[in-house]
Amino acid sequence: MQSPYSSVYKKRSAAVQLPTAPNAFDFFLPCPRGVEAALADEVKALAEHSPTLRAGTPTPGGLPVQGSLTDAMRLNLHCRLPSRVLLLGGSCSYADAEDIYHLARDLAWEKWFDVTQALRVDVTAERSPLESIKFAALRVKDGICDRFRALTGERPDVDTAHPDVRIHLHLREADALLYLDTSGEPLFKRGWRSEHGAAPLKxxxxxxxxxxxxxxxxxxxxxxxxxxxxxxxxxxxxxxxxAPGLDRIFGFEALHGFDMDSWNAMREQARQAxxxxxxxxxxxxxxxxxxxxxxxxxxxxxxxxxxxxxxxxxxxxxxxxxxxxxxxxxxxxxxxxxxxxxxxxxxxxxxxxxxxxxxxxxxxxxxxxxxxxxxxxxxxxxxxxxxxxxxxxxxxxxxxxxxxxxxxxxxxxxxx
Missing domain, CATH: 3.40.50.150 (Vaccinia Virus protein VP39)
Structure with a gap:
C-alpha cells in the first residue's frame, strides 16, 4: 500500500542553511504544555527592550521566536518558563534517516564550533513514521562528524554526559528540524539547587x-x-x-558568534538590577x-x-x-x-x-x-x-x- 507520505518524499527539500544575517535567526523555546501563552507574554515583555526580538504564535509545548544572537542570550538569562532556547539550523522533508543525515552534513556547523569540541545529539518526535528515532539521531551525529572530517581530517568526539555542544533533532510527520542548543543544561536548572525534596517541582x-x-x-x-x-x-x-539565569553557565558560551563582551555586560546589568x-x-x-x-x-x-x-x-x-x-x-x-x-x-x-x-x-x-x-x-x-x-x-x-x-x-x- 502506498504510504500517505509518498508524495512528500519524492524529492528531498533543500536544507535551510544556518543564517548569517545578525538579526535573522529563528528560535524555538520548548516549555511545559499549558504555559505557552504565558511564555509568549514573557518574551513580549523582553521584546519591549529589543527591536529585533519577536514572539511568534504559540504551539503546543513551545513558542517560535525570531531575533538576534544577543536576543538569544537575553532569553536564556531572563526567561523563567522555557526549558531551552533552540536555534534553528535547518530543516528538510524526509523519507528515511538518510535524508536526515544529508541535512546534518550540509549545514555549516563549523561556523558555530570547532572539531575539538565534544557533541551530544538529542531527539524528540511527534508522529514520525521512522521505526527508530534513535537511529535518526545517530545519523545526525554521523553527518556532522563526516562534514568536519571532510573539512579538517578529524571528527569531533561524542560526550553524552558533559558535551561542549548540544544538537537537537525534532521529527515531525513530514519534516525534520535541526537545532543548536544555546542553553546547555535545561533552563529550569537555575544553578542554585543542590538538594531535592521527594517529588520536586521543576x-x-x-x-x-x-x-x-x-x-x-x-x-x-x-x-x-x-x-x-x-x-x-x-x-x-x-x-x-x-534574573533566573544569573548564576549558571549557558551553552552559547562555548559557541562561536556570541559576543562575550556583550554577554558579560548584560549579566552585570542584571546583577545590578x-x-x-x-x-x-x-x-x-x-x-x-x-x-x-x-x-x-x-x-x-x-x-x-x-x-x-x-x-x-x-x-x-x-x-x-x-x-x-x-x-x-x-x-x-x-x-x-x-x-x-x-x-x-x-x-x-x-x-x-x-x-x-x-x-x-x-x-x-x-x-x-x-x-x-x-x-x-x-x-x-x-x-x-x-x-x-x-x-x-x-x-x-x-x-x-x-x-x-x-x-x-x-x-x-x-x-x-
Whole structure:
C-alpha cells in the first residue's frame, strides 16, 4: 500500500542553511504544555527592550521566536518558563534517516564550533513514521562528524554526559528540524539547587503556576507543602528582580558568534538590577523538618534567603502567616502549592481522598480572604477537595496531565 507520505518524499527539500544575517535567526523555546501563552507574554515583555526580538504564535509545548544572537542570550538569562532556547539550523522533508543525515552534513556547523569540541545529539518526535528515532539521531551525529572530517581530517568526539555542544533533532510527520542548543543544561536548572525534596517541582513549571495563578510579585505567598522550596524561591526571585539565569553557565558560551563582551555586560546589568526583598512576604512550611532545612539552604544559594520564612508544620493545622484583611489595598494573599496526590507521596497512613477534604476544611475555616492555587495530577482530586474553583487550567508536569485549580476563599466555599 502506498504510504500517505509518498508524495512528500519524492524529492528531498533543500536544507535551510544556518543564517548569517545578525538579526535573522529563528528560535524555538520548548516549555511545559499549558504555559505557552504565558511564555509568549514573557518574551513580549523582553521584546519591549529589543527591536529585533519577536514572539511568534504559540504551539503546543513551545513558542517560535525570531531575533538576534544577543536576543538569544537575553532569553536564556531572563526567561523563567522555557526549558531551552533552540536555534534553528535547518530543516528538510524526509523519507528515511538518510535524508536526515544529508541535512546534518550540509549545514555549516563549523561556523558555530570547532572539531575539538565534544557533541551530544538529542531527539524528540511527534508522529514520525521512522521505526527508530534513535537511529535518526545517530545519523545526525554521523553527518556532522563526516562534514568536519571532510573539512579538517578529524571528527569531533561524542560526550553524552558533559558535551561542549548540544544538537537537537525534532521529527515531525513530514519534516525534520535541526537545532543548536544555546542553553546547555535545561533552563529550569537555575544553578542554585543542590538538594531535592521527594517529588520536586521543576522551576519552570513553578514559575508557570505563579504566572497563571494571577499572583504578582508584590503579593504575599505561602506554600504550606513547600518540599524543597521551589515555588517560594521562584516567587522571591521575581520580587527581587533577580534574573533566573544569573548564576549558571549557558551553552552559547562555548559557541562561536556570541559576543562575550556583550554577554558579560548584560549579566552585570542584571546583577545590578537585583533589589532586596523585605521579610514578611514569603512563607513556607512542610511537615518534614528536613524539607524546611532544604528550603532555607536552597533559598540561600538562590540569593533570597532573607526574604523567606520557613518552619515545620502540618498543613492541616496551618495558620495564615498574615491577616489577608489587614493587607494594604492592592496587595493580595496567596496560598499556592503542589499538594500530595497519587502521583506523589500522601501523608503516612492517609489516603489522598482523606487528605483532600481535610485540607479543604483548613482552607475554609482559616484562610478566608485568601486566593488559593493548587496543582493536582489526580484528576479526581479536585472533586475530593469539595471546593469550587473559579477556574481550572490544564497543565502538564512532564507527561502527567494536571489541573491548576484557582479558588477564592470566602465563607461557605466548601461543599458539605
Amino acid at each position: 522551576e519552570h513549571l513553578a514559575a508557570g503556576l505563579l504566572k497563571l495563578s494571577g499572583w504578582t510579585p508584590g503579593d504575599v505567598l505561602f506554600d504550606p507543602l513547600c518540599g524543597s522550596g521551589t515555588l517560594v524561591i521562584e516567587a522571591a526571585q521575581m520580587a527581587a528582580h533577580r 537585583v533589589q532586596p526583598v523585605a521579610p514578611g512576604q514569603f512563607f513556607a512550611a512542610d511537615i518534614d523538618p528536613v524539607n524546611v532545612r532544604m528550603t532555607l539552604d536552597n533559598a540561600r544559594r538562590a540569593g533570597v534567603d532573607g526574604a523567606i520564612a520557613a518552619q515545620a508544620g502540618d498543613v492541616i493545622a496551618a495558620i495564615p502567616p498574615v491577616d489577608a484583611a489587614a493587607l494594604p489595598a492592592g496587595q493580595a494573599a496567596w496560598l499556592i502549592s503542589n499538594p500530595p496526590y497519587n502521583e506523589r507521596i500522601t501523608p503516612e497512613g492517609e489516603a489522598a481522598d482523606d487528605f483532600a477534604p481535610q485540607l479543604a476544611r483548613t482552607l475554609k475555616q482559616r484562610f478566608a480572604g485568601w486566593h488559593v492555587a493548587l496543582l493536582a495530577a489526580d484528576l479526581h482530586w479536585d472533586k475530593a477537595l469539595r471546593l469550587k474553583p473559579r477556574r481550572r487550567i490544564v497543565l502538564f508536569n512532564g507527561t502527567i496531565e494536571c489541573r491548576l485549580m484557582l479558588i477564592d476563599m470566602v465563607a461557605g466555599s466548601a461543599r458539605g
